[in-house]
Amino acid sequence: MSSSNLQAPKGTRDLSGSEARAFTRLENIARRVFDLHGFEELRTPIFESAELFSRSLGETSDVVEKEMFTFTDRGERTFSLRPEGTAGVVRHYIENNLWTKSGVHRFFYSGPMFRAERPQAGRYRQFWQIGSEHFGSADAAADADTVVMAARLLKDAGLASFETHVNTLGCTDCRPKHREALLAYLSSKASELTDESRKRMLVNPLRVLDSKVDGPKLKDAPAMADFLCDACRHHHHQFLELIRLAGITAVQNPRLVRGLDYYTRTVFEFVSPHLGAQSAVAAGGRYDDLVKLLGGPATPAVGFALGMDRVIMATKTESAVPQGRSAVVIPLGESTVSKAFEVAESLRKISVAVQPVSATRKMKNQLASASDAGANWAILIGEDELKSGKLTVKDLKTREQKTLSLNEVLETFHV
Ligand code: HAM
Numbered sequence: 001m002s003s004s005n006l007q008a009p010k011g012t013r014d015l016s017g018s019e020a021r022a023f024t025r026l027e028n029i030a031r032r033v034f035d036l037h038g039f040e041e042l043r044t045p046i047f048e049s050a051e052l053f054s055r056s057l058g059e060t061s062d063v064v065e066k067e068m069f070t071f072t073d074r075g076e077r078t079f080s081l082r083p084e085g086t087a088g089v090v091r092h093y094i095e096n097n098l099w100t101k102s103g104v105h106r107f108f109y110s111g112p113m114f115r116a117e118r119p120q121a122g123r124y125r126q127f128w129q130i131g132s133e134h135f136g137s138a139d140a141a142a143d144a145d146t147v148v149m150a151a152r153l154l155k156d157a158g159l160a161s162f163e164t165h166v167n168t169l170g171c172t173d174c175r176p177k178h179r180e181a182l183l184a185y186l187s188s189k190a191s192e193l194t195d196e197s198r199k200r201m202l203v204n205p206l207r208v209l210d211s212k213v214d215g216p217k218l219k220d221a222p223a224m225a226d227f228l229c230d231a232c233r234h235h236h237h238q239f240l241e242l243i244r245l246a247g248i249t250a251v252q253n254p255r256l257v258r259g260l261d262y263y264t265r266t267v268f269e270f271v272s273p274h275l276g277a278q279s280a281v282a283a284g285g286r287y288d289d290l291v292k293l294l295g296g297p298a299t300p301a302v303g304f305a306l307g308m309d310r311v312i313m314a315t316k317t318e319s320a321v322p323q324g325r326s327a328v329v330i331p332l333g334e335s336t337v338s339k340a341f342e343v344a345e346s347l348r349k350i351s352v353a354v355q356p357v358s359a360t361r362k363m364k365n366q367l368a369s370a371s372d373a374g375a376n377w378a379i380l381i382g383e384d385e386l387k388s389g390k391l392t393v394k395d396l397k398t399r400e401q402k403t404l405s406l407n408e409v410l411e412t413f414h415v
Helices: 017-037 050-057 062-066 086-095 140-156 175-188 195-203 230-245 308-315 334-349 363-372 383-388 406-414
Strands: 047-049 070-072 078-081 105-114 126-135 163-168 250-252 264-271 280-286 301-307 326-331 377-381 390-395 401-405
Touching (some): 017 105, 017 140, 017 308, 047 050, 047 086, 050 062, 050 086, 086 105, 086 126, 086 301, 126 140, 140 163, 140 230, 140 264, 140 280, 140 301, 163 230, 175 195, 230 250, 301 308, 326 334, 334 383, 334 406, 363 377, 377 383, 383 390, 390 406, 401 406
Parallel strands (some): 163 250, 326 377
Antiparallel strands (some): 070 078, 105 126, 126 301, 264 280, 280 301, 390 401
8 A cells, every 4th residue: 555545534534633622622521511410431342243233223224224334353243333322331231230239320421433424524434422321210300411411511512502402202102103193194195205215114104204305295294292192291391391490492393203213202402503414413312112122121211422523513612721821932042942941841830731842843833833722822032031031921812022030921820
């Protein structure tokens, strides 16, 4: 392979510079929010048995049908790179018999996910998610807590405007009745539908409503809301009331069905107006049947995941270093390297970020990379500064220059 063929695979990219910093910053914000809500970190493998995903997400979901990176190892076992985080967390819950230890378990996770989708702005083959899963509570308060926590995370990350779309998909008691009515309705419209929808209709009629082409033709389709059992209706009302009390204005969207099969009752999606076609920045819902489906005891659960790539695109976060807590110290010749080194260390001791000092890198380049890293100050040390004991301090935003003693510089950063 010649060096010109060395490229990151299609749909993947390296994270560097301000983008890498924005990812770290978002992870740190998420950790604080998860702490506030009492969630513990869980790191699961990035590959799992392919069957775990096909059973969890549904054989006929787009992700399983078309988008998994699946491979066979030397022992002829079939694995897939994880396309999402929920299935692995549920596998962990079952494998470790966690229900025998305590009624409730709450986890959060972050890391890369893999889907062989057609790449476009905001859609990658390797992308990053931060998510949570809450096991052992069927209460509407658990759904509300997840939505409030996800909204808090998006706000703290700097996302100024987003919509919260919610819906309920009912449960195994009421969903079959809706499915039957929907199937009858879709059959009556079959001649107007695409081949794909006609095929989908037989395995998962709900997802036909999700179709970009056919969805708009199906405005008078039977709505789940008219088929809900009393328990699901009560659960949904309580959920809506709790998020309202938390200050969230939700858009009730009866067409919100989600692309993965494991959902029951509450589903939700956070949508940013700044992202064009790939507008969902976070999504999730309740999945009360999945633990049992995978071999554990019946366990209610609810969770969400946000797409880090999209959240960062929407916020255009530039820097992980708070403005004004970063500086560059530039020795103007070999003879002042020691002094520059000493000044840099004094600054780091009071938590000011300083790049390694260099007398050989061009001053122009050092100033440019410092600005890119969010630095406000450049401290220049030449022979004159060495003699006078004063430092030349340049404000990188206003270009103003001052002469200050080291103590005066340190005081500036203490405020
Ligand atoms: P999802 O809706 O498939 O749900 O993905 C969640 C978020 O991941 C999306 O809203 C989007 O921001 C991001 N995302 C998905 N695919 C891509 C992609 N190809 N490129 C960039 N970002 C992407 C789940 O994954 C569920 N596991 C969420 C959940 C947790 N439900 C219950 N618990």
